[in-house]
Amino acid sequence: MRWFVLCFILLITAPVSISPVAAAPVQRPHIEAELIPEKTSLHPGEPVIVALRLQMEKRWHTYWKNPGDSGLPTRITWTLPQGFSAGPIQWPAPRRINVGPLTNFGYEGEIFLLTDIQVPAGLAAGTAVPITAKADWLVCEEICIPGDATFSFMLPVSNEPAAADPKWAKAIERTRGQLPRPLEGWNLDAYLRGDDLVLRLSSGQARVVRIHNLTFFPDQDGWIENASPQRMIRTAGGYELRVASAAAIRSKSGRLTGLIVAEPGLAQGVAAAVVEVPVESASALADEILEQPALSPFADLGLLAALGLAFLGGVILNLMPCVFPVVSIKVLSFVEQARGNPARLRAHGLAFAAGVLVSFWVVAGILLALRAQGAALGWGYQLQSPPVVAALALLFFVLALNLSGLFQVGTSLQSLAGKLRLRNDYADSALSGLLATLVATPCTVPFMGAALGFALTQPAIVAMLVFSALALGMSGPYLLLCFWPALIRRIPRPGRWMETLKQVLAFPLYLTVVWLAWVLGRQAGVDAVARLLTGLTLVAAALWMIGRWRASTETGKRAAMIVALMLAVAGCVFAWPGNKTAEAVAEEVSGPWKRWSPDALASARAEGRAVFVDFTAAWCVTCQVNKRLVLESDALQARFEERNVVRLRADWTNQDAQITAALRDLGRIGVPVYAVYAAGSKGAPTLLPELLTQQRVLRAIDEAAPPS
C-alpha cells in the first residue's frame, strides 16, 4: 500500500522539473495577491506553512472570518496531491472598520493568511510536488469588488534542511508570532446585563497588567451589535468590557467564542487571545453594578488629538486672569533686557519655556507617582489642600503689591530667587516659567479637561507627552515673540505706559486673592479666612517697611529689615490654615440641587428620571462661571422643573475618593464635568462641554427628558 502511494506521488510529480517556487503575485482591482511557501523545499513528514499575502490599496479592506455587518471572509480552496492536507486559515487579529453606521471586521494594508499543509512522510527526495490554491476575496472600500486568483507552484522535495523564503519568511514569522493565543493569566466570564453583553476579565496576578483599550470580536454573527462602541471599565481586579448585545442574542445557545484584543497587550508580546465562555444571564450581578457610569468618550481620542488639545489649552491658559498679569510683565521685562540682542532673547525664551516644561513635568510626575500608589487624585488635586490655597493667596498678594509699586525687589523676584541666581539672569527667565506654571494651576480651561483626562488613562510616557504639549502651548506665544524679533519692534519702548500697565494689572491679581480666600473659606471655614487676611496684612506691612526704608541709612535700614522679616514670618504663620477641612462648609448644595452620591444617582435613575450631575469645585473658575451664568438661570431652573430632572451636585472642593472615582469612570480627572443621564436609560451619560451655554443645556434637557 505504501508503495502504491509512493508510486502515485512519483507519477504525478515526476514529469515536472524543479521550477519556480513561489507563484508570482497577481494584480486585481485594488489588491495584489500572492501565495508563498515559507520554505523553498519540502521535507518529507514535516508540515509546511503556506501564506496568502494580500496587499490592499489604501482605504480598501478584506474580511476576517466573521466579516461583521457586511462583507465576506477570504477563502482558500486547496488542490493538493494525495497524502497532503491543508488546515484552516490561521486568522490574524482583525480591526474594526467603520463604514457609515455599520462596522466590519477585517484587514487593511498588507496581511498574511497562514495555512499549515501536512506533508506525507514517504516522499522521495529529488521530486517536486505541485501545490495549487484558489483564493476568493471581497475587497471593499465604499463599494465592494469580488476577486479571485489561482496559484500554482512546484515545491521540490529534499532531505536537506529547507531554506526559508528569502523575501517573506520574516513577515510570515512575525505574523505567526502575533496570531491569537489561548487566554493565559486572566479569567474571563461573560454575562448579559440589561442590553449589554459584559465580558469580565479578571487578572490572576497581584499586579494587574495595564490595558488601555480592549476590543472583542465574536466568531459568529448575532451576539453583539457590531457597530456599537465597546466600553472598557477598570475594575478592582481587572477590566470589564461592555458591548451592546445583538437583538437576537437571547435565542443564541452554546458558548460565546471569539477574540479579545488588548492595547498594549494582555501579557508581554500577546495582544490577542482566543476566548470561549458560556454566557450567563446573571441578574443578581446585574443589580449590583447596574448604575456605574460608563467610560470616557475620550477613550477614542487619539494621541495626536489629545496633544493638539493640550497645546491649545496651554495657549489659552495665558489669557486667564491669574496668569496674564504675572507672565506678561515678566516676559516683557526679559524681552526688554534683551532688546536688540536676538541671541540673548532666544536664550531667554528657551529658558522660560524650559522653566514651564520642567515645572509641568514635576507636577505631572507627582500626580502620576501618587496615582501609581493608588491615591485617588485628579487634576486640581493641588487646590484640594488648604495650605496650598493659602500659600497661593499669599503669593498672588505679594505679586500684586509688587505690581502696585508698594515695593521693588531688584527688577523682579530675583531676591526671592537669589540663591538660585546664576551668573547670568537666564535663571530668572526659567523661574518665571516656574511661576507661570504655579499661577496657572487654579485655572481650568476648556479643552484641558479632555486632554488631561486622556493623559491619565494612558501609560506614563503618553501622559508626560500630553503635559509637555500643555507646557509648550503655554510658553508658545512667548517663544514666538523671542524667535521673531519683528514682533518685538511692535511693542513700544518702556516708559510711563509700562508703569501704568503694571499698576492696572495688579487689580486682577487682587481679585484672584479674593477668590482664593473664598475657596479657603469653603474648605476650612471663616476662621481660616480671617487668619489668612490677618497674615496678608502683616506681610503687606513687612513689604511696606522694606519699600519705605530701603533707601534710608544703614542702621535704620537694618532695623526695618529685621522688623519686616519678623512681620513676614508672623504673617505666614498666621495665615497657615492647617490641613483639616471643615466638612459642613464645603457642601455647596442648596435648593433644588441635591448632594451627589452613587446611591442618589442610582435611585434617581431607577425611578426612570433624567439626571443632571454638576461636578464642581469652589476653586474651579470655569465651574463657578457656568454655575452663576448658566445653571442657576431662571430659564434653566424652570426647564429642569418642568421636565422633572433630578439635579445633583458633586462638590470636589475637598478631596473625595467617591467623586474622583466617578470622574475617572467618565474618563475625566478634573472639573468641571456635566453629565446628563437620559430618562429611563441605562446607558452612559452625555457629557456637556466645559464651557456651558444656556442653549446647549436646554438641548441636553430636551434630549434626556423629551416633553411628554
Added chain:
Amino acid sequence: MNKLVVASLAVSMAVLVSAAQAAVAPGQAAPEFSLVDINGKVQKLSDYRGKYVVLEWFNSECPFVQKHYESGNMQALQARYTQKGVVWLGINSTSPRHSNYRDPARSQAILKEWKSAPTAFVLDPDGKVGKQYGARTTPHMYVIDPKGTLVYVGGIDDKPSISQRDIATAKNLVAAALDESLSGKPVGTPSAMPYGCSVKYDN
C-alpha cells in the same frame, strides 16, 4: 405607589424606544413605516396587515444583489410567492449622496431590465427605515406574518458567497420560512447571518 407606576411606565417606554432604534429580531413586532414607491404611491406596512410580507433590501450596484438577479433566483422567488398572496416589498436605503443611488426613474428601468416584479419597490433615502430594521447588507431579508410579527430575519440563504453556482446547493432560508409559515408550521431557522454589501446609508 403612583411613583412606582410612573417609573415602570417610563422604563418600559424607554425600552420600547430603544428597541425601535436598534435592530429587530424574530418574534418582535415589525416596525411600521410609510415610504413612497418608485411609482409615487405611498406604501405603508400596516396596509398589508393580514398578509405575509417580505422585505428585501436592495442595491442594484452590489455584486451580491447582482448574483441573485443575474441568476434569476430573486425574480423566481418573487413570482412564486406573490402568486401565493405574499406581499413582496423591495427597499433601497442608499443615500442620494452615494454613487450607488438610483432615482425612481432609473430604479424602474433596472427592475424592468431584470424582469423583477415585487409588489412594490420603495426608496428610503434617509435610511430611517433601514436603520429601524437594522438592515446591514444588500440583500437583507425580513419575513413578516399576517399579525405583523417578524418570523424571519437574515440572509437570503445559508451560503454566504458571491458565486452564482452556490445558489443551487444553498438552502434558501426565505423560501423555507415562507413555506413553513404558509403551511402553519413554526419557522425552523428564524434568523441567520445576512451577507452582502453594506447598506450605503447617509452618514
